[in-house]
Amino acid sequence: MIVVIGSLAVLFAIALIKKIPYIGGNIPAALLGGGLAAALLSGMAPLEYLTATVEGVDKLAWVIALSVFGSIYAETQVRIGAMDTTMRFLQLVFGKSPRGLIAATFVTLTLAGSLLGDAIAAATVIGFLVIHSLAQMKLSPVQIGMIILLGASLGSLMPPISQAVYL
Incomplete structure (x- = not known):
């Protein structure tokens, strides 16, 4: 449950908080951040990210x-x-x-x-x-x-x- 909630929080934060330097309000960055957060929170190894x-x-x-x-x-x-x-x-x-x-x-x-x-x-x-x-x-x-x-x-x-x- 924490994986889903955490990755969604990262996704919405990047997408909605325009004051975040460089990536605030950037939808592709929000999707990438949400995906990376889900991978990190689920305990995936960095090589598994690529796979x-x-x-x-x-x-x-x-x-x-x-x-x-x-x-x-x-x-x-x-x-x-x-x-x-x-x-x-x-x-x-x-x-x-x-x-x-x-x-x-x-x-x-x-x-x-x-x-x-x-x-x-x-x-x-x-x-x-x-x-x-x-x-x-x-x-x-x-x-x-x-x-x-x-x-x-x-x-x-x-x-x-x-x-x-x-x-």
Whole structure:
């Protein structure tokens, strides 16, 4: 508990106290200071700092790559007309009445927001936070990816914080 509270205190102090010479108010310095404080308070050896940094950058790169490829996929789906096709199909299912149009629009936007936009953001942010914990559970990379994918997609269909609950 002291590791979490101590590192957060360092993080917020550097970020919010602008009178600290050279680093006061500097967000990158605050993040670095919080990370170093967590490493120091947890009893890590200096060589482990480097190993943890490399592993963290590696995991972050994976999540960024997921976001980049997800964005490319989303753009291709928009350009080939997946959104229009889905909307037309759902209009046939729900009818062309005002209520049917509302239902078709709601379902289309839910699918598009979940699978093409919001889920990518959720997978990026929440995925970065849970990859290490899932790896410690001895899950394979494919299982980790599927947990993040399903959690982000299903969570996007619900209220804002639900992605974290699903994951």
